[in-house]
Amino acid sequence: MLKKNDVIEVEIVDLSHDGAGVAKAEGLVFFVENALPTERIRMRILKVNKKIGFGKVEAYLTKSPYRNEDVDVAYLRTGIADLGHLKYSEQLKFKTKKVRDSLYKIAGISDIEVAPTLGMEHPLHYRNKAQVPVRRVNGQLETGFFRKNSHDLMPIEDFYIQDPVIDQVVLAVRDLLRRFDLKPYDEKEQSGLIRNIVVRRGHYSGEIMVILVTTRPKIFCIDQLIERLVAQFSAIKSVMQNINNQPGNAILGKEFRVLYGQDYITDRMLENHFQIAAPAFYQVNTEMAEKLYQTAIDFAELNTEDIVVDAYSGIGTIGLSV
Template sequence: MNDEVETLLSQPPLKSKKYQKKVRVMLEKNAVIEVLIEDLSHDGKGVAKVENLVFFVDNALPGERIQMRVLKVTKKMGYGKVEERLSTSPERNEAIDMTYLRSGIADLGHLNYEAQLIFKTKQVKDSLYKMADIKDIDVPLTLGMDQPFAYRNKAQVPVRRVSGQLETGFFRKNSHDLMPIEDFYIQDKEIDNLLVFVRDLLRRYDLKACDEKEQSGLIRHLIVRRGHYSGEIMLIIVTTRPKIFRIEQIIEKIVAEFPALVSVIQNINDQNTNAILGKEFRTLYGKDTITDQMLGNTYAISAQSFYQVNTEMAEKLYQTAIDFADVKPDDVVIDAYSGIGTIGLSFAKHVQHVYGVEVVAAAVHDAQKNAAANGIDNVTYVCDSAEKAMEKWVKDGIKPTIIIVDPPRKGLTESFIKVSANVQPEKIIYISCNPATMARDIKLYEELGYKLTKVQPVDLFPQTHHCEVVSLLEKRN
């Protein structure tokens, strides 16, 4: 920090516009100043305060004093990067490869795992307090993994040309510059091994990687799914056009090396968009699906199926939901975001009936097939909006005692919350991947006669800032 900036920042705040302007000049892009990291943001960035500005800094932890280079400044906030670390947090994971931080694969990997669980617990507490003014609820420590690495059962890896060679890897954060990677740290190791093997085959057969700037090349993405318990593997090759040169020989060599590969799917995406998958799928080898188990049920998983990427922790998540609901044999359950049935079918063996609703027709079909495959006949799945389906079921005389919601990150709509509250179930189980939108929705539920009585964060995504949480809302007398 130069002497002039140090002098300015050591002075008490002044209201003079001239002073404020001078400070701002000293904090313009590329200035280097010494700051103390005071907190972590919801997405794991270090937070520092300089005058009346809040700065967000990647790879910086609370308690660390750093030399920060200013990257950007707006009226109320700024962004910086660590130029030099003057002191180090005892909670820092020094062993993390910087590749995982630069790519965002493990954006919380620089924090040791015990501290990650505490951070996620705090995120839930803070969201409930700030968004819903709830501060009297006990939020237990986030449920974590014994081995919080190599857990992902699905990989979506871009394929690009780098320095004239086909590479697989991950994009650098906030860019489309591919960083070649072989060990993805949080992915199933067999998936990593398969990706490297396929990459080398594509090179050997001289198949061209996608080039976004030139709008050329054939191979856009490789997607791999692997059953946690079954070990079955699916490979999805995303291409820009239908024909793949010598694909039969390529598949033969992959299967010889990976006998657990039971499905090879081609997806054709010729659109110049950020969407990974196109509309057309072709089965090139084996089955259309792989199978895996969760809480004793077997599921068929297709190329498009939503299936939790961390099977071990998904089982803990769903078991927590079952325990919170304290289910009885005469309970009637509505699963309002039923997907391929993983939550509803986990409940079905404990209750009288489960009614599932999902807007994606293919997912409804998969849920019906999964129910039949597991011999579960006390379930009904329909393709519709949750609001319309619930209103129809109520008109038909169906009285749910429990409603389960597991919405996307944006949370629930106000109309859904009102309709579900009007149905008046005894309990609402809210499974969320975004504590902030969950807290916002809980606030409205509390206004409509429900009370938050239990919360449990669950770490489905170790080494990242993402947090899953189960909440129980009960109808007030």
């Protein structure tokens, strides 16, 4: 009978939806971080339940030819890039397979063609929005991302999939928060001021919005902080404050205040121009959103007599595009 800390040899036979390798041993299904199909590994068992278990790689006995060796494991451990250890061309095939499997397993449909997943030419640094927690790590205010299934912050400076300018703004805000000795949020003690930094940047316009999520309204030296931040990034058109004093995982509260400039930035999608407010839903990958929308429009073959209902429309990017 397998138990915690046993080390066994297994072959990875599949990937879970969040990029964990899937192995089978003695009637159990194990999920293993940073392991790919066809790989044989020496696995240490971390946890065993009645039907499933979790393990970690102790050693690779054989490696997949599709492994991406360049990815930082921090991106896997935080979920920033769950599939980052898999070459991008294989990620697209994996996503196609997930759609096909879901149609079969959930809807019982097996006789429908699933087209290949459309991809990006450069599948990095594409996100036009960042939501970054602020916590104290080793006595210092840090920004980064939580380790999977935890609230333990891993300090990160290059977020891999975000617009590099957004990363620069996050670091600049972090340094200014340190300079003015503004206290990071402490979830256990329900204390501190700064919970999250949210940054939006227009893909085409380059306009920037910075949102400081705080536990209470007053921010010490906020005018001086904003003056220094805007001096570094002239594209900042909006600095907002969001007040969230509630426990829990919600990033934003209900109250917004304008600290600088206006309460929106502008950008375009499929040649339509949009005003994007702090709480607005807007696709985070502009390039692929345009490709997705245009593909749907082409499939729809609409004419001038058709009526389109844009339900749950956000700021209307789909409806206005057709």
